[in-house]
Amino acid sequence: PFGLAVMASDAISSVAYAAEEILIVLIGTIGLMSYTWLGWISLAIIGLLFILTISYIQIIKAYPHGGGAYIVAKENIGIRSGLIAAASLLIDYILTVAVSASAGVAAIISAFPNLSQYKVELVVGLIIILTILNLRGISESSRIFSVPTYLFIISMIIMIIYGMIKYTIYGAPAPMINEQIKATGELSLFLILRAFSSGCSALTGLEAVSNSVPNFKEPSQKNAKIVMILLSSLILFIFGGTSLLARFYHAIPVGYPTVVAQIAYGVFGRTFMFYVVQFTTAIILIMACNTAFTGFPMLMYVIARDGFAPRQFTIKGKRLSLSVGIVVLALVACLLVVIFNATTHRLIPLYSVGVFLSFTLAQIGMVINWRKSREKGWKKRVTINGIGAGITILTTLIIVFEKFSEGAWIVTVLIPVIVLSMISIKKHYDVVADMLRISKEDLAKINLNSKVNHIMIVPIASLNKAAINALQYARSITDNVIAINISTDLQALDKLKSRWSELNTDIALVAKYSPYRAILTPLLKYINDIANAAGEGNRITVVLPEFITHKWWGQLLHNHTSFFIRETLLRNENVVVSTYPYHLKDDEI
Amino acid sequence: PFGLAVMASDAISSVAYAAEEILIVLIGTIGLMSYTWLGWISLAIIGLLFILTISYIQIIKAYPHGGGAYIVAKENIGIRSGLIAAASLLIDYILTVAVSASAGVAAIISAFPNLSQYKVELVVGLIIILTILNLRGISESSRIFSVPTYLFIISMIIMIIYGMIKYTIYGAPAPMINEQIKATGELSLFLILRAFSSGCSALTGLEAVSNSVPNFKEPSQKNAKIVMILLSSLILFIFGGTSLLARFYHAIPVGYPTVVAQIAYGVFGRTFMFYVVQFTTAIILIMACNTAFTGFPMLMYVIARDGFAPRQFTIKGKRLSLSVGIVVLALVACLLVVIFNATTHRLIPLYSVGVFLSFTLAQIGMVINWRKSREKGWKKRVTINGIGAGITILTTLIIVFEKFSEGAWIVTVLIPVIVLSMISIKKHYDVVADMLRISKEDLAKINLNSKVNHIMIVPIASLNKAAINALQYARSITDNVIAINISTDLQALDKLKSRWSELNTDIALVAKYSPYRAILTPLLKYINDIANAAGEGNRITVVLPEFITHKWWGQLLHNHTSFFIRETLLRNENVVVSTYPYHLKDDEI
Ligand SMILES: [K+]
Ligand SMILES: [K+]
Ligand SMILES: [K+]
Numbered sequence A, B: 001p002f003g004l005a006v007m008a009s010d011a012i013s014s015v016a017y018a019a020e021e022i023l024i025v026l027i028g029t030i031g032l033m034s035y036t037w038l039g040w041i042s043l044a045i046i047g048l049l050f051i052l053t054i055s056y057i058q059i060i061k062a063y064p065h066g067g068g069a070y071i072v073a074k075e076n077i078g079i080r081s082g083l084i085a086a087a088s089l090l091i092d093y094i095l096t097v098a099v100s101a102s103a104g105v106a107a108i109i110s111a112f113p114n115l116s117q118y119k120v121e122l123v124v125g126l127i128i129i130l131t132i133l134n135l136r137g138i139s140e141s142s143r144i145f146s147v148p149t150y151l152f153i154i155s156m157i158i159m160i161i162y163g164m165i166k167y168t169i170y171g172a173p174a175p176m177i178n179e180q181i182k183a184t185g186e187l188s189l190f191l192i193l194r195a196f197s198s199g200c201s202a203l204t205g206l207e208a209v210s211n212s213v214p215n216f217k218e219p220s221q222k223n224a225k226i227v228m229i230l231l232s233s234l235i236l237f238i239f240g241g242t243s244l245l246a247r248f249y250h251a252i253p254v255g256y257p258t259v260v261a262q263i264a265y266g267v268f269g270r271t272f273m274f275y276v277v278q279f280t281t282a283i284i285l286i287m288a289c290n291t292a293f294t295g296f297p298m299l300m301y302v303i304a305r306d307g308f309a310p311r312q313f314t315i316k317g318k319r320l321s322l323s324v325g326i327v328v329l330a331l332v333a334c335l336l337v338v339i340f341n342a343t344t345h346r347l348i349p350l351y352s353v354g355v356f357l358s359f360t361l362a363q364i365g366m367v368i369n370w371r372k373s374r375e376k377g378w379k380k381r382v383t384i385n386g387i388g389a390g391i392t393i394l395t396t397l398i399i400v401f402e403k404f405s406e407g408a409w410i411v412t413v414l415i416p417v418i419v420l421s422m423i424s425i426k427k428h429y430d431v432v433a434d435m436l437r438i439s440k441e442d443l444a445k446i447n448l449n450s451k452v453n454h455i456m457i458v459p460i461a462s463l464n465k466a467a468i469n470a471l472q473y474a475r476s477i478t479d480n481v482i483a484i485n486i487s488t489d490l491q492a493l494d495k496l497k498s499r500w501s502e503l504n505t506d507i508a509l510v511a512k513y514s515p516y517r518a519i520l521t522p523l524l525k526y527i528n529d530i531a532n533a534a535g536e537g538n539r540i541t542v543v544l545p546e547f548i549t550h551k552w553w554g555q556l557l558h559n560h561t562s563f564f565i566r567e568t569l570l571r572n573e574n575v576v577v578s579t580y581p582y583h584l585k586d587d588e589i
C-alpha cells in the first residue's frame, strides 16, 4: 500500500533522532552505564508504542472517516478540549517541519561535514523548496513518493541485521568518534524520566495515521489498521535495533555525525552503504516534513468549517486557501529553525508536548465515546483507551515538567493563545451572522424596487481613452455625473480644462490644483464631502478605471492606488465603488 | 546647523571602518611596515577627499536645488549615464544600510564581546527597528538627531588629542590585542593599490550632501557648502588621527574588537571613556544607516517622476509609496547582511564600487556642464571637475579590479540589470500613454451619451441583509437583475430557494449545486458565459458585497475572495465590478 509509505514517513523517520535524544540526556551523567539504560528506556517506549497502537486502532474503528484528536475530543469531551487538541496538532505540524528538516540536514552533514557551517541556511532552503513544490501542488499520491520510504526501511533493516551479525562475530571496531566517556553524576529517577521524555520523540508521527484515514484506498478503515500495525512493528524493530547497535558500536551523541551515522560507520565503514544510510535517512525525513504540508491545511479546513478559523481556509478549488496555510506553516517553521539554530535536539521538547497532548485528548475522548455508546464489548474498549489515556497523561506531564525550561513552556503558552483566538473568531462569525439575519416575516416586507437618485463620480488623470470609457459608463446610468481631477501641476490642469472644453458634453468637470504633491487626500476628501452631504435617497457611485495588463510585471506598474482608494471610500456607507476595466494590449507591445 | 549632523553622519561614520580596511590588506603581508604605509595611503585618500570636496562644491553651485549624480549625469551626459548613476546610488543606499548597521554592531560587540554570537541577529534586528521607525515616520529634522553626531565628533577629537599627548609623554601601553605580527610577503604596487581601494571606504557618504541640498535651511546652497567643508575637515582630522593612533597604539585588525576600539582601549584603558567611544560610534553608524531610509525613497521619487520606476513612488501624502521603498531597502540590506554574515569587511567592496561610480559620473557630467555653459570662469571649473573625474575614474577602476572577486562583481552585474529594468519600465509607460491618447479632433467626435442596456448580476451567499442591499442597488439601475448562488450543500440550497419565494420580487434567482466544494470556479464561469454571450450595447455589472469591519482583525475574517473574484472578472472586457459596502457594527460587539 502506497498509503503506508507516505503516512509512515512521519512516524518512521523519528528513529533518526530518538535514540540520540535519550543518549544526550544520559551520557554526561552516568557515562558508559547509559548504554544499558538506553536499552531499558527504549523498551519502555516500545511498550508505550504498543499501547498507543492498540488505542489508535480503536479510534480508526470508531472514526472510519478520519478523526484525529480534534474531532474525537470535540465530539466526546467538548468543544474546548477539541480546540486544545486542534492547537496542539497545529503546533505538532509546525514542529514536524522544523524537526524533520533539521534532522534531515543533520544526516547530510554527517556524510559531508564541510557543510556544517551552512546548517541553518540548508534547513531554511529545504523548507523553502518544499513550500514552493507544495504551492505548485505536487501530487502526493504519486508512487514515486513511496520509494524512499522503502529504501530507508530496507537499508535500516540491512544495517541492523548485518550490524548484529558483524558484532557477534568480530566484536566492535574502532568507533567513529573516539571520545572518553566519563560518569560525572549518579543515576536518579529524575534522570531516567528525563531520558524517557526525550525518547518519546520516537513516537511522534504516529498520530498522523488516524488523522489521515480518508486518504487511504477503500476499504480505508482496514488499510489504516494494517498500516498502524506494520508501522508499529517497523518502529519497534528499527528503534530497538538502533538502540542496541548504539551500544555495540559505541555511538556518542556529539551533534555531527549523528548517532545513526556513527552506527552506520561502525557497521559499514566509510563505504557506499554508509552514504546510502545517510541519504535514505535524509530523504525520509524530508518526506516526513512534507506530510505536514498536506496535513496542516487539511486540519485548518476542518477547523474553519466549524467557524474557528478564517473562512478562507474552507475554499477549495482556487489554491488560495491552501497557499495561506502552506506559507504560514513554512514561515513559523523557519522562524523556529533560526531561533533554535537548526538543532534537532533543541526543537524536540516543543514537538513532543504537542504530540502527546493530542494523544491524551484523543484517548480521553475515546473512553467517553465507548462509555456513551455502550455497544458490544464497550468495557474492553474503555479499558484499552483508558490505559492509553492514563499512560499518555502521565507521559505528557513528564515531558512538560522535565522539558519545561528547555522550550516546553513555549507550547504551554501558545496553546491557550491559539485556543482563545479560535474562540474569538467563532464568536465574531456568530455575531455577524446574527446581524445579517432576516426573519421570514421581515422577508415578505422587503421592497426591492425602492427609488434611488444616482450620483456618479469619475476621477480622471487626464482626458484619455480610459477616462472616456468610464464617463460613458457613468452617463449610461444617470445624468448626474461629475468628473474630478486633482493635479499637482498647473500646466497640466490648464491643458485638461482646455481639452475638456473641446468635448461635446454637459458633464461637469471639477479640476483642482494641489500644490504639495498630494493627490489622494484632496480626492478622497472631495468625494467624502459629497457623499456626506447627499441626503436620503441619493446614492454615490465612484467609477474607478483599472488597467488590466497582460504582461506579468505590468500589474506592478499600474493601479497602485486603486486598491487604496476603493478600500478608503468603502469606509463611507454612502459610497459604492465600481471598478471599470481598461484592457491594455500590452502583450502586443 | 542641524543639517550637518544628519547628513554628515553617513560620511563621518566611515572613519569607524576605513583605517581597519587598509590594515586588513597590509598586515598579513608586510607586517609592522603596514603602519608606515597606513599613513601614506591615508594621506592619498585625504588628497582624494580634498579633490572631491572642491568638485562637489562646484556641483552644489550648479545644482542649488539638489542634484546628485542622477540629475547631473542625466542632464549633461545623457539618459543612460543618468540611469547608471541612479542604479549605483540605489546600490549605495542599500549598502549604506548593510555596512553601517554591521559596523555599528561591531562597535557594540567590541565593548561587549559576549554578544558576538548574536552578530547577524543584532544587525538584522537593528535594521528591522529602523524600518519600523521609518514606516511610522520619524521626524529626521528633530534636533535630537544631531546630538549623537556631535557626541561622536567630540569623543573622537578628545581621543585623538589625548592619545597623541599620552603617547608623546608615556609611549605606547600594552596593546589590547597581543598578537605577533609577521611579514610574510613583499611590498608591491598591487598591494598598495588594494589597500588604497579598501581605504576609499573612508569617502563613502560624501555624495549624500549634494544629493540632499534642498533639505538644508535657506540659503541652502551656502549651507551645503559650509557643511561640505566642515565635513571634509572633520574626516581629515578623524581619519588622519585614527590612522596615526593605530600606529602608535599598535591596533591590529582582528574583527572584534575593532581597530577603533583597540585605539580607545590604548588611549583610555577600560574606563568610562572607552565605552563612550564605542557607544557614540555605534550611534553615529545607526544614524548613517538611517540617512539611507530617507534618501532611498527620495531618489526613487525622482526616478519615478521621470517614468523609470513604478509610478507609485511619486505618490506623496499617503505613506504607501515611501513604505514600499523603505521595505524594499530593508529587505535587500538584510539579505546582504545574512549572506555576508554581517561582516563589514566583506560588504565594503560592494559599497565602494557604487559610491565611486556615482562620483565619477557626477564629475564627468559637471565637466560637460561647464563646457556647455561657458559662463565666467568655466575653464577653471572644467579643470577642477576634470581632475575630479580623472581621479575618480581611476579609483573606480582600481576598486573594481582589486575587489572584483570579493564582491565588486555583484555590483557590475546588478547595475546593468537595474538600468535595463528602468528602461523597460519607461518604454511600457510610453507605449501605454500612446494607446490611451485621444487627439484633439477625435475629442470633439466623442459621444458620451451612448445608449447602454445594463445587466446586473448579484452573487449572494444567502438571503441576508447584505444581499438585500446589493439587490436593491442593482434594481435601482436596471430591471435586468440576476441573483446567483452556488452552494456546496443541498439543504442550504433548498432553504435559499424557499426563502427566495417568500420575497416579493420578480428578480430571477439562479441557484446551482456544486458537489466538490468548489464555489468560485462555477460562479466565475457562469458570469463569464453571460458576459461573452451579451451582444453589443449590453454591459454586465457584477455587484459584490464587501464587509467593512471596524476591528483591525475583522478584515482578516471576511472578503477573502472578493479581491480574487474582482480581479478575475475584470479580465473580461465586458464586465464592470461594483463593490457594495456592508458595514458591520463590530466595534459594538
Ligand atoms: K515515530
Ligand atoms: K507529526
Ligand atoms: K516525527
Ligand SMILES: [K+]
Pocket: B010, B011, B012, B013, B014, B015, B201, B202, B203, B204, B205, B206, B235
Ligand atoms: K566618509
Ligand SMILES: [K+]
Pocket: B010, B092, B093, B096, B204, B205, B206, B208
Ligand atoms: K552612502
Ligand SMILES: [K+]
Pocket: B010, B011, B013, B014, B096, B204, B205, B288
Ligand atoms: K558611509
